Amino acid sequence: MPTFETFHMPDAGEGLTEADVVTWRVAVGDTVEVNQPLVEIETAKSLVELPCPVDGVVTELLVAEGDTVEVGAPIARFDTDPGGEPAMEVPGGVSEADEAVPSVPTAEAAEQEAPAPEAESSGAVLVGYGVSAGSARRRPRKEGALEPVGGAGESSEYPVLAKPPVRKLARELGVEITTVTPSGPGGLVTREDVEQAAKARSTRALTTYDTNDDQPWLESGYSSDGGRSTRVPVRSVRKRTAEAMVKSAFTAPHVTVFHTADVTATMDLVKRLKADRDFQDVRVTPLLIVAKALLLAVRRHPEINASWDDEAREIVYKHYVNLGIAASTPRGLLVPNIKDAHRLPLHELAVEIGELTSLARENRTPPGALAGGTISITNVGPLGIDTGTPILNPGESAILAFGAIREQPWVHEGEIKIRWVTQLALSFDHRLVDGELGARVLADVGRVMSDPAQGLVWG
Amino acid sequence: MSTHGPLSEEGLVRLLSHTGERLDHPDFGRYAADLDPVRLRRMWHDMTVVRAFDQEATSLQRQGELGLWVQAVGQEAAQIGSGHALRPSDFVFPSYREHAVAHTRGVDLPEILRIFRGLQHGAWDPAAHGFHLYTLVIGAHALHATGYAMAMARDGLVGTGQDSDGAVVCYFGDGATSQGDVNEALTFAAVNDAPIVFFVQNNQFAISESTTRQSRVPLAQRGAGFGVPSVRVDGNDVIASYAVTQWALQHARSGAGPVLIEAFTYRMGAHTTSDDPTRYRSHADEAYWAERDPIARLEAYLRSIGELSDEAVEAARAEAKELGRRTRETVKAWSRPETATMFDHVYAEPHATVAAERAWFSRYERSFADQGAHA
Numbered sequence: 070m071p072t073f074e075t076f077h078m079p080d081a082g083e084g085l086t087e088a089d090v091v092t093w094r095v096a097v098g099d100t101v102e103v104n105q106p107l108v109e110i111e112t113a114k115s116l117v118e119l120p121c122p123v124d125g126v127v128t129e130l131l132v133a134e135g136d137t138v139e140v141g142a143p144i145a146r147f148d149t150d151p152g153g154e155p156a157m158e159v160p161g162g163v164s165e166a167d168e169a170v171p172s173v174p175t176a177e178a179a180e181q182e183a184p185a186p187e188a189e190s191s192g193a194v195l196v197g198y199g200v201s202a203g204s205a206r207r208r209p210r211k212e213g214a215l216e217p218v219g220g221a222g223e224s225s226e227y228p229v230l231a232k233p234p235v236r237k238l239a240r241e242l243g244v245e246i247t248t249v250t251p252s253g254p255g256g257l258v259t260r261e262d263v264e265q266a267a268k269a270r271s272t273r274a275l276t277t278y279d280t281n282d283d284q285p286w287l288e289s290g291y292s293s294d295g296g297r298s299t300r301v302p303v304r305s306v307r308k309r310t311a312e313a314m315v316k317s318a319f320t321a322p323h324v325t326v327f328h329t330a331d332v333t334a335t336m337d338l339v340k341r342l343k344a345d346r347d348f349q350d351v352r353v354t355p356l357l358i359v360a361k362a363l364l365l366a367v368r369r370h371p372e373i374n375a376s377w378d379d380e381a382r383e384i385v386y387k388h389y390v391n392l393g394i395a396a397s398t399p400r401g402l403l404v405p406n407i408k409d410a411h412r413l414p415l416h417e418l419a420v421e422i423g424e425l426t427s428l429a430r431e432n433r434t435p436p437g438a439l440a441g442g443t444i445s446i447t448n449v450g451p452l453g454i455d456t457g458t459p460i461l462n463p464g465e466s467a468i469l470a471f472g473a474i475r476e477q478p479w480v481h482e483g484e485i486k487i488r489w490v491t492q493l494a495l496s497f498d499h500r501l502v503d504g505e506l507g508a509r510v511l512a513d514v515g516r517v518m519s520d521p522a523q524g525l526v527w528g
Numbered sequence: 529m530s531t532h533g534p535l536s537e538e539g540l541v542r543l544l545s546h547t548g549e550r551l552d553h554p555d556f557g558r559y560a561a562d563l564d565p566v567r568l569r570r571m572w573h574d575m576t577v578v579r580a581f582d583q584e585a586t587s588l589q590r591q592g593e594l595g596l597w598v599q600a601v602g603q604e605a606a607q608i609g610s611g612h613a614l615r616p617s618d619f620v621f622p623s624y625r626e627h628a629v630a631h632t633r634g635v636d637l638p639e640i641l642r643i644f645r646g647l648q649h650g651a652w653d654p655a656a657h658g659f660h661l662y663t664l665v666i667g668a669h670a671l672h673a674t675g676y677a678m679a680m681a682r683d684g685l686v687g688t689g690q691d692s693d694g695a696v697v698c699y700f701g702d703g704a705t706s707q708g709d710v711n712e713a714l715t716f717a718a719v720n721d722a723p724i725v726f727f728v729q730n731n732q733f734a735i736s737e738s739t740t741r742q743s744r745v746p747l748a749q750r751g752a753g754f755g756v757p758s759v760r761v762d763g764n765d766v767i768a769s770y771a772v773t774q775w776a777l778q779h780a781r782s783g784a785g786p787v788l789i790e791a792f793t794y795r796m797g798a799h800t801t802s803d804d805p806t807r808y809r810s811h812a813d814e815a816y817w818a819e820r821d822p823i824a825r826l827e828a829y830l831r832s833i834g835e836l837s838d839e840a841v842e843a844a845r846a847e848a849k850e851l852g853r854r855t856r857e858t859v860k861a862w863s864r865p866e867t868a869t870m871f872d873h874v875y876a877e878p879h880a881t882v883a884a885e886r887a888w889f890s891r892y893e894r895s896f897a898d899q900g901a902h903a
Contacts (some may be wrong), residue, residue, distance in 0.1 A: 076591070077592060078592075079589075079590060079591055079592025079593075080592065080595075081589075081590060081801070082801070082802045083595070083596060083802040103587075103853075103856065104584075104587045104852075117590070118590075119590050119591065120587040120590055120591060122591040122593075433806060435804050435806065435807040436804070437804075437807060438807075
């Protein structure tokens with residue numbers, strides 16, 4: 070008889086407590102094999118593919134893409150014996166199969182509760198062509214049953230019967246197959262059913278957007294207010310960004326100081342390094358120099374490189390610099406950091422920055438790079454912005470905003486000259502950093518940018 | 529003395545090129561002379577089956593059935609080649625990645641997973657297999673192995689010219705060569721002429737740390753400083769790995785003292801399932817070594833001499849699949865052992881303190897009304 074197995078979120082590393090569900094590789098009703106790709110999860114933002122644990126048919130996906138799931142929580146159910154005899158003969162077609170479900174209040178029974186076998190159906194979803202017409206019909210949903218993944222809560226508790234091309238069509242049309250009312254033999258969802266559902270949906274204006282849509286921010290949203298707006302569930306990186314920013318903005322009192330600097334010498338240095346044979350393998354940009362300048366400033370004022378431990382009522386001064394660099398990635402804003410950046414010579418720093426940005430761009434930022442930052446830089450210049458008042462990365466006490474570098478009239482050695490000028494801004498946590506310290510750090514950054522040779526004096 | 533760095537491929541003993549052409553070697557070629565196609569096919573088969581097991585175990589970890597798994601993918605040739613050179617009279621001290629060696633010693637592969645499911649510290653009888661339990665502390669077993677080898681010499685199991693002569697093979701990785709224990713073991717083994725072969729699988733990474741951060745010179749060169757004859761072999765070449773191990777074992781069994789083998793290989797997988805190697809190595813690097821896959825190399829050779837049929841490949845694939853299935857079923861059927869069994873092997877002989885502690889622990893477990901001792 071059909072045998073149901075539940076798959077629980079495993080600990081894919083050592084000691085992880087939760088993971089985000091990124092992409093289901095299977096759908097309800099799919100026939101699956103042991104070790105075929107089942108689901109992609111994101112553990113602390115690294116992607117891991119989990120292989121399917123059983124041979125059988127997927128009966129339920131208990132968590133939706135984007136959900137954060139605790140390790141150990143059930144995430145999917147399978148029927149591992151879909152071709153088996155039904156648990157109980159149900160006469161005449163209309164199944165009252167709920168009664169066939171054991172009502173013993175044990176965990177095992179609860180696991181078996183949701184999907185009950187269809188009378189006379191072969192049970193095997195994708196090979197169920199032999200089922201006689203009208204032998205089964207969809208049962209009403211049970212109150213309080215675990216909500217399987219589906220559109221707007223309209224979903225089945227047990228496998229949906231549909232042929233693979235029909236499933237494909239449903240996916241293409243953006244129709245959640247579990248929401249389709251079947252008209253075919255044996256409760257089979259037909260091509261017409263799917264098309265009907267797609268049509269009905271378009272009149273309801275329920276929208277799902279593809280990733281490649283020209284409005285990617287609307288992905289997985291649904292229409293509201295009569296189509297005048299779209300509501301998108303907050304997920305994954307967006308959710309984490311929001312949590313981190315709220316936490317930071319409302320626990321650390323932020324102060325931002327500004328400084329405009331003549332960085333012509335920095336631009337000359339960038340040019341020289343670009344031509345330097347030792348730097349041929351890396352990208353030399355003003356960001357590299359500002360990173361180095363910040364590292365030098367931290368070295369002169371190590372007390373800025375600290376964090377506030379509210380629980381312990383202690384300030385943690387760090388004797389290393391894990392330098393965060395805010396990066397806009399396809400998955401959203403991330404702040405990966407370069408470990409022990411204070412130890413790196415300029416060339417290695419350039420290598421690390423290059424690596425960090427290319428990984429971020431390719432969406433391959435490893436989880437380790439996102440943890441343990443001590444101070445950060447946000448480079449708003451490439452967007453043409455002069456500067457901003459950045460919000461601290463939680464757990465850090467300072468963040469430097471680096472604006473656009475423009476040619477501007479500037480008083481240089483008593484004359485008005487065209488010079489390269491930029492604006493720097495430093496936000497800091499006023500609980501542990503006073504205005505004077507923040508100002509000194511920012512002034513030092515500006516000093517090195519204006520005169521990189523100063524780095525020699527301080528380095 | 530070589531000026532090449534620790535990752536140089538200069539001077540590696542190699543009897544099979546990475547495209548599968550058979551090569552000769554003036555010193556070591558003859559030690560592979562007894563490898564006829566039947567034995568080579570056996571080696572190929574072993575490597576194939578062990579890799580399938582390895583992949584199954586990786587999947588089981590991802591499905592939450594194992595706490596951790598340590599992949600050996602890419603290191604099969606070094607392990608199967610050396611393992612096939614062993615005799616029943618030899619004794620192996622593995623670290624924790626020597627699944628293929630375990631297979632050559634008759635350990636049923638799924639049994640290894642008891643450790644990684646957290647059920648037992650070791651799941652086989654070391655004496656029965658001539659294969660010690662896995663040691664997780666890096667390099668610690670090099671001292672145990674040296675002591676064992678010295679004892680074998682004292683027991684007269686070395687240098688008689690009989691088949692009963694044996695030697696110890698101690699496996700460890702490149703990272704372990706930086707450990708004090710390994711260096712102490714080499715010192716003791718050298719001055720005592722211990723019948724031991726130190727078999728370093730240099731898979732190029734101590735977790736994430738490159739061998740270039742552990743040594744300026746090829747690891748095999750370290751042997752000279754201890755007065756231990758050393759050889760550096762292409763660890764992705766199963767024939768050469770076999771040949772140098774044959775030579776080394778004959779040397780050690782004859783009573784001539786220890787040998788150091790560095791098998792230069794590449795860990796194609798992660799350090800463990802908790803590791804993400806994309807953090808510290810490039811795709812180009814991985815692609816380079818994928819072309820040097822030890823199994824593909826032997827397969828190419830066997831096919832080129834007409835000694836590997838499609839049927840044999842199919843049969844091996846079927847057997848590998850069956851092993852995967854059996855592994856999965858075996859692992860899932862294991863229940864949690866009684867916690868009191870952790871006292872079983874603290875001492876070989878009955879011990880009063882352990883008995884008292886076991887009794888106390890049993891009482892303690894029974895004191896929980898709501899939960900059995902091993903619920």
